[in-house]
Amino acid sequence: MAKGERVDSAPLISLITINYNQAVVTCQLLESTRRLKYPRFEVIVVDNASVEDPTDLIMSGNYPNVKVVVSPVNLGFSGGNNLGMQHASGDYFFFLNNDTEVTPDLLHQLLEPFQTNPKIGITCPKIRYYDHPTVIQYAGYYPLNRYTGRTWSIGLGETDRGQHDKSGLTNFAHGAAMMASRRAVEIGGAMDESFFLYYEELDWSMQIQRAGFQIYYQASALIYHKESISVGKTNPMKVYYHTRNRLLFMRRNVSGFPLFFFVLYYFCFALTKAAIVYAVKRQTAYLVALKNAVLWHFTNKIHRPEKEVFPPVIAGV
Structure with a gap:
Protein backbone atom coordinates (compact mmCIF):
# COMPACT_ATOMS: atom_id res chain seq x y z
CA MET A 1 0.00 0.00 0.00
CA LYS A 226 9.18 -25.98 8.40
CA GLU A 227 9.49 -28.62 5.68
CA SER A 228 7.63 -31.93 5.98
CA ILE A 229 6.13 -31.54 9.46
CA SER A 230 2.77 -32.96 8.36
CA VAL A 231 3.79 -36.16 6.57
CA GLY A 232 7.41 -36.68 7.53
CA LYS A 233 10.48 -37.00 5.33
CA THR A 234 9.49 -40.39 3.86
CA ASN A 235 6.56 -42.68 4.45
CA PRO A 236 4.27 -44.95 2.38
CA MET A 237 1.67 -42.21 1.91
CA LYS A 238 4.29 -39.87 0.49
CA VAL A 239 5.59 -42.61 -1.82
CA TYR A 240 2.04 -43.34 -3.02
CA TYR A 241 1.07 -39.76 -3.84
CA HIS A 242 4.44 -38.76 -5.32
CA THR A 243 4.35 -41.81 -7.61
CA ARG A 244 0.70 -41.54 -8.57
CA ASN A 245 0.67 -37.79 -9.04
CA ARG A 246 3.84 -37.46 -11.07
CA LEU A 247 2.24 -39.71 -13.67
CA LEU A 248 -1.12 -37.93 -13.26
CA PHE A 249 0.51 -34.54 -13.77
CA MET A 250 2.22 -35.68 -16.95
CA ARG A 251 -0.88 -37.36 -18.35
CA ARG A 252 -2.85 -34.16 -17.80
CA ASN A 253 -0.29 -31.69 -19.11
CA VAL A 254 1.86 -33.42 -21.74
CA SER A 255 0.89 -35.31 -24.88
CA GLY A 256 2.34 -36.83 -28.04
CA PHE A 257 5.88 -38.17 -28.22
CA PRO A 258 7.08 -36.46 -24.99
CA LEU A 259 4.37 -38.27 -23.02
CA PHE A 260 5.15 -41.58 -24.76
CA PHE A 261 8.85 -41.17 -23.91
CA PHE A 262 8.03 -40.24 -20.31
CA VAL A 263 5.87 -43.33 -19.80
CA LEU A 264 8.69 -45.56 -21.09
CA TYR A 265 11.23 -43.77 -18.90
CA TYR A 266 8.98 -43.84 -15.85
CA PHE A 267 8.07 -47.51 -15.99
CA CYS A 268 11.36 -48.87 -17.30
CA PHE A 269 13.71 -46.80 -15.19
CA ALA A 270 12.25 -44.62 -12.40
CA LEU A 271 9.66 -47.05 -11.02
CA THR A 272 11.86 -50.11 -11.57
CA LYS A 273 14.74 -48.46 -9.71
CA ALA A 274 12.46 -47.47 -6.81
CA ALA A 275 11.00 -50.98 -6.59
CA ILE A 276 14.46 -52.56 -6.47
CA VAL A 277 15.57 -50.18 -3.70
CA TYR A 278 12.47 -50.88 -1.61
CA ALA A 279 12.83 -54.63 -2.16
CA VAL A 280 16.50 -54.64 -1.14
CA LYS A 281 15.65 -52.66 2.01
CA ARG A 282 12.63 -54.93 2.63
CA GLN A 283 10.32 -51.92 2.74
CA THR A 284 7.18 -53.87 1.95
CA ALA A 285 4.82 -50.99 2.71
CA TYR A 286 6.62 -48.83 0.17
CA LEU A 287 6.34 -51.54 -2.48
CA VAL A 288 2.61 -51.77 -1.84
CA ALA A 289 2.28 -48.00 -2.10
CA LEU A 290 4.16 -48.09 -5.41
CA LYS A 291 1.90 -50.82 -6.78
CA ASN A 292 -1.29 -49.05 -5.68
CA ALA A 293 -0.12 -45.79 -7.18
CA VAL A 294 0.28 -47.42 -10.59
CA LEU A 295 -2.98 -49.40 -10.37
CA TRP A 296 -4.88 -46.18 -9.65
CA HIS A 297 -4.25 -45.10 -13.25
CA PHE A 298 -5.93 -48.21 -14.62
CA THR A 299 -9.15 -47.57 -12.70
CA ASN A 300 -9.53 -43.79 -12.92
CA LYS A 301 -10.32 -41.62 -15.91
CA ILE A 302 -8.00 -38.65 -16.41
CA HIS A 303 -9.44 -35.29 -17.38
CA ARG A 304 -7.06 -33.57 -19.77
CA PRO A 305 -7.14 -29.80 -20.29
CA GLU A 306 -8.03 -28.60 -23.77
CA LYS A 307 -4.54 -27.48 -24.67
CA GLU A 308 -0.96 -27.66 -23.50
CA VAL A 309 0.98 -24.62 -22.43
CA PHE A 310 4.72 -24.23 -22.23
CA PRO A 311 5.21 -20.46 -21.97
CA PRO A 312 8.56 -18.98 -22.97
CA VAL A 313 9.58 -18.30 -19.40
CA ILE A 314 13.19 -17.66 -18.41
CA ALA A 315 14.90 -20.66 -16.85
CA GLY A 316 16.11 -18.83 -13.77
CA VAL A 317 15.66 -15.50 -12.05
Whole structure:
Protein backbone atom coordinates (compact mmCIF):
# COMPACT_ATOMS: atom_id res chain seq x y z
CA MET A 1 0.00 0.00 0.00
CA ALA A 2 1.37 3.39 -0.99
CA LYS A 3 2.24 5.96 1.67
CA GLY A 4 -0.81 7.98 2.60
CA GLU A 5 -3.27 5.50 1.03
CA ARG A 6 -6.42 4.87 3.04
CA VAL A 7 -6.59 1.53 4.81
CA ASP A 8 -10.09 0.80 3.50
CA SER A 9 -8.90 1.24 -0.10
CA ALA A 10 -6.24 -1.47 0.20
CA PRO A 11 -7.26 -4.77 -1.44
CA LEU A 12 -8.46 -7.41 1.01
CA ILE A 13 -6.16 -10.44 1.13
CA SER A 14 -7.49 -13.81 2.30
CA LEU A 15 -4.82 -16.01 3.88
CA ILE A 16 -5.88 -19.65 3.51
CA THR A 17 -4.15 -22.43 5.41
CA ILE A 18 -5.01 -26.07 6.08
CA ASN A 19 -4.83 -27.80 9.44
CA TYR A 20 -4.65 -31.57 9.80
CA ASN A 21 -3.86 -32.81 13.31
CA GLN A 22 -1.32 -30.00 13.70
CA ALA A 23 -3.20 -27.38 15.70
CA VAL A 24 -0.15 -26.26 17.67
CA VAL A 25 1.85 -25.74 14.46
CA THR A 26 -1.08 -23.88 12.91
CA CYS A 27 -1.27 -21.61 15.95
CA GLN A 28 2.44 -20.81 15.53
CA LEU A 29 1.67 -19.64 11.99
CA LEU A 30 -1.27 -17.57 13.25
CA GLU A 31 0.93 -16.05 15.94
CA SER A 32 3.37 -14.98 13.23
CA THR A 33 0.59 -13.14 11.38
CA ARG A 34 0.62 -10.57 14.17
CA ARG A 35 3.84 -9.28 12.58
CA LEU A 36 2.17 -8.46 9.27
CA LYS A 37 2.12 -4.75 8.49
CA TYR A 38 -0.50 -5.02 5.76
CA PRO A 39 -3.74 -3.39 6.99
CA ARG A 40 -6.45 -5.55 5.40
CA PHE A 41 -6.30 -9.32 5.63
CA GLU A 42 -8.39 -12.20 6.91
CA VAL A 43 -7.26 -15.72 7.77
CA ILE A 44 -9.24 -18.81 6.80
CA VAL A 45 -8.15 -21.99 8.60
CA VAL A 46 -9.58 -25.10 6.95
CA ASP A 47 -9.50 -28.12 9.22
CA ASN A 48 -9.28 -31.31 7.19
CA ALA A 49 -11.19 -33.65 9.52
CA SER A 50 -8.61 -33.68 12.31
CA VAL A 51 -9.09 -36.12 15.17
CA GLU A 52 -9.80 -33.15 17.44
CA ASP A 53 -11.64 -30.02 16.31
CA PRO A 54 -9.06 -27.19 16.63
CA THR A 55 -11.64 -24.38 16.64
CA ASP A 56 -11.61 -23.65 20.38
CA LEU A 57 -7.81 -23.68 20.60
CA ILE A 58 -7.42 -21.41 17.58
CA MET A 59 -10.11 -18.95 18.62
CA SER A 60 -8.74 -18.75 22.16
CA GLY A 61 -5.55 -17.28 20.77
CA ASN A 62 -7.29 -14.06 19.68
CA TYR A 63 -5.35 -14.07 16.43
CA PRO A 64 -6.22 -11.29 13.98
CA ASN A 65 -9.24 -11.78 11.69
CA VAL A 66 -9.40 -15.60 11.88
CA LYS A 67 -12.22 -17.85 10.70
CA VAL A 68 -12.14 -21.65 11.14
CA VAL A 69 -13.89 -23.87 8.60
CA VAL A 70 -14.19 -27.51 9.66
CA SER A 71 -14.54 -30.11 6.92
CA PRO A 72 -16.17 -33.43 7.93
CA VAL A 73 -13.81 -35.27 5.55
CA ASN A 74 -10.15 -34.90 4.61
CA LEU A 75 -10.17 -33.02 1.30
CA GLY A 76 -6.42 -33.00 0.81
CA PHE A 77 -4.35 -29.95 -0.09
CA SER A 78 -6.23 -29.01 -3.23
CA GLY A 79 -9.72 -29.68 -1.88
CA GLY A 80 -8.98 -27.93 1.39
CA ASN A 81 -7.75 -24.82 -0.38
CA ASN A 82 -10.76 -24.86 -2.70
CA LEU A 83 -13.03 -25.00 0.36
CA GLY A 84 -11.11 -22.12 1.88
CA MET A 85 -11.70 -20.00 -1.22
CA GLN A 86 -15.43 -20.60 -0.91
CA HIS A 87 -15.34 -18.90 2.50
CA ALA A 88 -12.89 -16.14 1.54
CA SER A 89 -13.90 -12.56 0.77
CA GLY A 90 -10.56 -11.28 -0.47
CA ASP A 91 -9.52 -9.78 -3.76
CA TYR A 92 -6.47 -12.02 -3.46
CA PHE A 93 -6.03 -15.52 -2.04
CA PHE A 94 -2.77 -16.25 -0.25
CA PHE A 95 -2.35 -20.02 0.14
CA LEU A 96 0.24 -20.91 2.71
CA ASN A 97 1.19 -24.09 4.49
CA ASN A 98 0.41 -24.19 8.18
CA ASP A 99 4.08 -25.05 8.79
CA THR A 100 5.27 -21.64 7.63
CA GLU A 101 5.95 -18.37 9.41
CA VAL A 102 5.52 -14.99 7.77
CA THR A 103 7.65 -11.85 7.70
CA PRO A 104 6.29 -8.32 8.32
CA ASP A 105 6.15 -6.92 4.77
CA LEU A 106 5.33 -10.22 3.03
CA LEU A 107 1.83 -9.25 1.87
CA HIS A 108 2.90 -5.82 0.62
CA GLN A 109 5.67 -7.38 -1.45
CA LEU A 110 3.53 -10.16 -2.94
CA LEU A 111 0.80 -7.71 -3.89
CA GLU A 112 3.11 -5.34 -5.74
CA PRO A 113 3.52 -7.29 -9.04
CA PHE A 114 -0.27 -7.54 -9.50
CA GLN A 115 -0.52 -3.77 -9.38
CA THR A 116 2.02 -3.26 -12.14
CA ASN A 117 1.23 -6.14 -14.52
CA PRO A 118 -2.37 -7.31 -15.17
CA LYS A 119 -1.08 -10.57 -16.67
CA ILE A 120 0.28 -11.75 -13.33
CA GLY A 121 -1.96 -14.48 -11.88
CA ILE A 122 0.16 -15.85 -9.04
CA THR A 123 3.06 -14.45 -7.06
CA CYS A 124 5.41 -16.41 -4.80
CA PRO A 125 7.97 -15.28 -2.24
CA LYS A 126 11.47 -16.52 -1.68
CA ILE A 127 11.21 -19.48 0.70
CA ARG A 128 13.89 -20.37 3.21
CA TYR A 129 13.99 -23.29 5.64
CA TYR A 130 12.82 -22.38 9.13
CA ASP A 131 15.40 -24.60 10.84
CA HIS A 132 18.15 -23.33 8.51
CA PRO A 133 17.08 -19.70 8.02
CA THR A 134 19.84 -18.77 5.58
CA VAL A 135 19.21 -21.74 3.25
CA ILE A 136 16.89 -21.38 0.24
CA GLN A 137 14.10 -23.80 -0.58
CA TYR A 138 12.51 -21.84 -3.44
CA ALA A 139 13.53 -18.91 -5.61
CA GLY A 140 11.43 -19.75 -8.65
CA TYR A 141 11.22 -22.94 -10.71
CA TYR A 142 13.20 -24.27 -13.65
CA PRO A 143 11.22 -25.35 -16.75
CA LEU A 144 9.63 -28.78 -16.83
CA ASN A 145 11.52 -31.52 -18.65
CA ARG A 146 8.65 -32.98 -20.69
CA TYR A 147 10.54 -36.25 -21.26
CA THR A 148 11.34 -37.10 -17.63
CA GLY A 149 8.65 -35.13 -15.80
CA ARG A 150 11.34 -33.45 -13.72
CA THR A 151 11.65 -29.90 -12.51
CA TRP A 152 13.13 -28.42 -9.38
CA SER A 153 13.16 -25.15 -7.54
CA ILE A 154 15.86 -22.61 -8.21
CA GLY A 155 18.30 -22.11 -5.35
CA LEU A 156 17.29 -25.31 -3.56
CA GLY A 157 19.74 -26.00 -0.73
CA GLU A 158 21.89 -22.95 -1.43
CA THR A 159 22.95 -20.50 1.26
CA ASP A 160 21.26 -17.21 0.46
CA ARG A 161 23.94 -14.68 -0.46
CA GLY A 162 21.69 -12.60 -2.66
CA GLN A 163 22.34 -14.69 -5.77
CA HIS A 164 18.58 -15.08 -6.38
CA ASP A 165 17.44 -11.58 -5.51
CA LYS A 166 16.22 -10.75 -9.01
CA SER A 167 12.44 -10.92 -9.31
CA GLY A 168 10.75 -12.09 -12.49
CA LEU A 169 8.57 -14.58 -14.30
CA THR A 170 8.99 -18.21 -13.37
CA ASN A 171 7.55 -21.54 -14.46
CA PHE A 172 5.72 -22.82 -11.39
CA ALA A 173 4.37 -21.60 -8.08
CA HIS A 174 5.37 -23.24 -4.81
CA GLY A 175 2.48 -24.67 -2.81
CA ALA A 176 3.95 -23.62 0.54
CA ALA A 177 3.25 -19.96 -0.22
CA MET A 178 1.48 -18.58 -3.29
CA MET A 179 -0.80 -15.58 -3.75
CA ALA A 180 -3.39 -15.66 -6.55
CA SER A 181 -5.73 -12.94 -7.72
CA ARG A 182 -9.43 -13.67 -7.51
CA ARG A 183 -9.65 -12.79 -11.21
CA ALA A 184 -7.07 -15.46 -12.13
CA VAL A 185 -8.97 -18.08 -10.12
CA GLU A 186 -12.32 -17.10 -11.61
CA ILE A 187 -10.92 -17.42 -15.15
CA GLY A 188 -8.42 -20.23 -14.64
CA GLY A 189 -10.46 -22.34 -12.24
CA ALA A 190 -9.88 -23.96 -8.85
CA MET A 191 -7.28 -26.63 -8.09
CA ASP A 192 -7.86 -30.13 -9.42
CA GLU A 193 -8.88 -32.17 -6.41
CA SER A 194 -7.87 -35.53 -7.88
CA PHE A 195 -4.27 -34.83 -6.83
CA PHE A 196 -5.19 -34.67 -3.11
CA LEU A 197 -1.56 -34.24 -2.06
CA TYR A 198 1.61 -33.30 -4.03
CA TYR A 199 1.97 -31.97 -7.59
CA GLU A 200 -1.29 -30.02 -7.31
CA GLU A 201 0.45 -26.63 -7.33
CA LEU A 202 2.44 -27.59 -10.44
CA ASP A 203 -0.73 -28.68 -12.19
CA TRP A 204 -2.53 -25.54 -11.05
CA SER A 205 0.34 -23.38 -12.29
CA MET A 206 -0.11 -24.91 -15.75
CA GLN A 207 -3.86 -24.40 -15.50
CA ILE A 208 -3.53 -20.71 -14.58
CA GLN A 209 -1.03 -20.16 -17.40
CA ARG A 210 -3.37 -21.83 -19.86
CA ALA A 211 -5.90 -19.18 -18.87
CA GLY A 212 -3.48 -16.47 -20.03
CA PHE A 213 -1.83 -15.53 -16.73
CA GLN A 214 1.78 -15.63 -15.56
CA ILE A 215 3.61 -16.85 -12.46
CA TYR A 216 5.91 -14.35 -10.75
CA TYR A 217 8.73 -14.87 -8.27
CA GLN A 218 8.99 -11.87 -5.93
CA ALA A 219 12.48 -11.99 -4.49
CA SER A 220 11.86 -9.20 -1.99
CA ALA A 221 9.14 -11.25 -0.26
CA LEU A 222 10.30 -13.85 2.26
CA ILE A 223 8.71 -16.68 4.22
CA TYR A 224 10.12 -19.51 6.34
CA HIS A 225 9.02 -23.13 5.89
CA LYS A 226 9.18 -25.98 8.40
CA GLU A 227 9.49 -28.62 5.68
CA SER A 228 7.63 -31.93 5.98
CA ILE A 229 6.13 -31.54 9.46
CA SER A 230 2.77 -32.96 8.36
CA VAL A 231 3.79 -36.16 6.57
CA GLY A 232 7.41 -36.68 7.53
CA LYS A 233 10.48 -37.00 5.33
CA THR A 234 9.49 -40.39 3.86
CA ASN A 235 6.56 -42.68 4.45
CA PRO A 236 4.27 -44.95 2.38
CA MET A 237 1.67 -42.21 1.91
CA LYS A 238 4.29 -39.87 0.49
CA VAL A 239 5.59 -42.61 -1.82
CA TYR A 240 2.04 -43.34 -3.02
CA TYR A 241 1.07 -39.76 -3.84
CA HIS A 242 4.44 -38.76 -5.32
CA THR A 243 4.35 -41.81 -7.61
CA ARG A 244 0.70 -41.54 -8.57
CA ASN A 245 0.67 -37.79 -9.04
CA ARG A 246 3.84 -37.46 -11.07
CA LEU A 247 2.24 -39.71 -13.67
CA LEU A 248 -1.12 -37.93 -13.26
CA PHE A 249 0.51 -34.54 -13.77
CA MET A 250 2.22 -35.68 -16.95
CA ARG A 251 -0.88 -37.36 -18.35
CA ARG A 252 -2.85 -34.16 -17.80
CA ASN A 253 -0.29 -31.69 -19.11
CA VAL A 254 1.86 -33.42 -21.74
CA SER A 255 0.89 -35.31 -24.88
CA GLY A 256 2.34 -36.83 -28.04
CA PHE A 257 5.88 -38.17 -28.22
CA PRO A 258 7.08 -36.46 -24.99
CA LEU A 259 4.37 -38.27 -23.02
CA PHE A 260 5.15 -41.58 -24.76
CA PHE A 261 8.85 -41.17 -23.91
CA PHE A 262 8.03 -40.24 -20.31
CA VAL A 263 5.87 -43.33 -19.80
CA LEU A 264 8.69 -45.56 -21.09
CA TYR A 265 11.23 -43.77 -18.90
CA TYR A 266 8.98 -43.84 -15.85
CA PHE A 267 8.07 -47.51 -15.99
CA CYS A 268 11.36 -48.87 -17.30
CA PHE A 269 13.71 -46.80 -15.19
CA ALA A 270 12.25 -44.62 -12.40
CA LEU A 271 9.66 -47.05 -11.02
CA THR A 272 11.86 -50.11 -11.57
CA LYS A 273 14.74 -48.46 -9.71
CA ALA A 274 12.46 -47.47 -6.81
CA ALA A 275 11.00 -50.98 -6.59
CA ILE A 276 14.46 -52.56 -6.47
CA VAL A 277 15.57 -50.18 -3.70
CA TYR A 278 12.47 -50.88 -1.61
CA ALA A 279 12.83 -54.63 -2.16
CA VAL A 280 16.50 -54.64 -1.14
CA LYS A 281 15.65 -52.66 2.01
CA ARG A 282 12.63 -54.93 2.63
CA GLN A 283 10.32 -51.92 2.74
CA THR A 284 7.18 -53.87 1.95
CA ALA A 285 4.82 -50.99 2.71
CA TYR A 286 6.62 -48.83 0.17
CA LEU A 287 6.34 -51.54 -2.48
CA VAL A 288 2.61 -51.77 -1.84
CA ALA A 289 2.28 -48.00 -2.10
CA LEU A 290 4.16 -48.09 -5.41
CA LYS A 291 1.90 -50.82 -6.78
CA ASN A 292 -1.29 -49.05 -5.68
CA ALA A 293 -0.12 -45.79 -7.18
CA VAL A 294 0.28 -47.42 -10.59
CA LEU A 295 -2.98 -49.40 -10.37
CA TRP A 296 -4.88 -46.18 -9.65
CA HIS A 297 -4.25 -45.10 -13.25
CA PHE A 298 -5.93 -48.21 -14.62
CA THR A 299 -9.15 -47.57 -12.70
CA ASN A 300 -9.53 -43.79 -12.92
CA LYS A 301 -10.32 -41.62 -15.91
CA ILE A 302 -8.00 -38.65 -16.41
CA HIS A 303 -9.44 -35.29 -17.38
CA ARG A 304 -7.06 -33.57 -19.77
CA PRO A 305 -7.14 -29.80 -20.29
CA GLU A 306 -8.03 -28.60 -23.77
CA LYS A 307 -4.54 -27.48 -24.67
CA GLU A 308 -0.96 -27.66 -23.50
CA VAL A 309 0.98 -24.62 -22.43
CA PHE A 310 4.72 -24.23 -22.23
CA PRO A 311 5.21 -20.46 -21.97
CA PRO A 312 8.56 -18.98 -22.97
CA VAL A 313 9.58 -18.30 -19.40
CA ILE A 314 13.19 -17.66 -18.41
CA ALA A 315 14.90 -20.66 -16.85
CA GLY A 316 16.11 -18.83 -13.77
CA VAL A 317 15.66 -15.50 -12.05
